[in-house]
Amino acid sequence: MLRQCFSVRDKLLQKKYEEHKVNVHIHYYKNTNENSEYSLVVINMNPVLMTVGDIFRAGVETTTTVLKWSIAYLVHNPPVQRKIQQELDNKTGKDRHPQLSDRGNLPYLEATIREVLRIRPVSPLLIPHVALQDTSVGEYTVQKGTRKEWKNPELFDPGRFLNEEGDGLCCPSASYLPFGAGVRVCLGEALAQMELFLFLSWILQKFTMPAGQPLSDLQGNL
Numbered sequence: 268m269l270r271q272c273f274s275v276r277d278k279l280l281q282k283k284y285e286e287h288k289v290n291v292h293i294h295y296y297k298n299t300n301e302n303s304e305y306s307l308v309v310i311n312m313n314p315v316l317m318t319v320g321d322i323f324r325a326g327v328e329t330t331t332t333v334l335k336w337s338i339a340y341l342v343h344n345p346p347v348q349r350k351i352q353q354e355l356d357n358k359t360g361k362d363r364h365p366q367l368s369d370r371g372n373l374p375y376l377e378a379t380i381r382e383v384l385r386i387r388p389v390s391p392l393l394i395p396h397v398a399l400q401d402t403s404v405g406e407y408t409v410q411k412g413t414r415k416e417w418k419n420p421e422l423f424d425p426g427r428f429l430n431e432e433g434d435g436l437c438c439p440s441a442s443y444l445p446f447g448a449g450v451r452v453c454l455g456e457a458l459a460q461m462e463l464f465l466f467l468s469w470i471l472q473k474f475t476m477p478a479g480q481p482l483s484d485l486q487g488n489l
């Protein structure tokens with residue numbers, strides 16, 4: 268089964284490579300000795316194809332999963348949906364599609380995206396948010412099950428990412444890192460944020476997602 272998947276992946280990548288390789292001869296000069304003489308090295312295309320495959324995998328599944336969770340939470344929370352739509356009506360209007368330049372004017376939508384990334388993170392194991400056993404930090408004892416970061420962590424509340432006036436964004440916790448941090452931070456964060464914003468703003472400008480019955484549960488498998 269796994270071999271079959273790899274074979275499908277390799278065929279797809281090879282096809283894409285054949286489509287795009289026209290007139291592209293990739294090579295680079297490698298510093299071969301301390302006298303800074305350079306020699307020509309032709310890159311083996313296999314690692315290049317695997318890297319493209321990695322980016323493809325890391326970029327597709329993650330973003331679609333967050334979009335599915337967004338829709339599920341909006342369906343469960345009609346008032347949040349209405350508030351985003353009001354914001355869109357007031358700030359963007361109905362005569363044109365939202366654009367990336369509208370992002371700064373739609374804080375409630377941005378806060379909702381942040382909240383979805385918080386409550387159902389794609390990579391929840393990055394930093395543990397709950398004490399798995401009794402432990403201590405310096406002189407302080409920490410009991411198993413202690414969660415300190417978020418007030419009502421199970422509550423879906425985009426408002427936690429808004430400032431007191433409700434007209435600007437804030438980040439209430441330094442450990443909120445849905446895209447990781449440091450040298451291995453998500454390569455596609457900016458792209459993913461744009462995709463989430465455009466998808467949700469376009470959909471919600473035109474449609475209301477009805478709850479229907481019964482509602483899907485929000486615990487796991489969508």
Ligand code: HEM
Nearest residue numbers: 325326329330333389390445446447448451453454455459
């Ligand atoms: C909502 C969507 C996404 C989320 C939540 C997300 C989250 C993450 C997280 C948590 C990591 C691990 C960071 C670490 O190890 O510290 C990561 C790594 C990575 N992501 Fe994303 N990602 C998303 C979308 C994308 C997209 C669209 C792309 C590419 C187009 C992408 C490419 C990558 C790559 C290449 C890495 C590995 C970076 C490295 O190890 O140097 N991701 N992502």
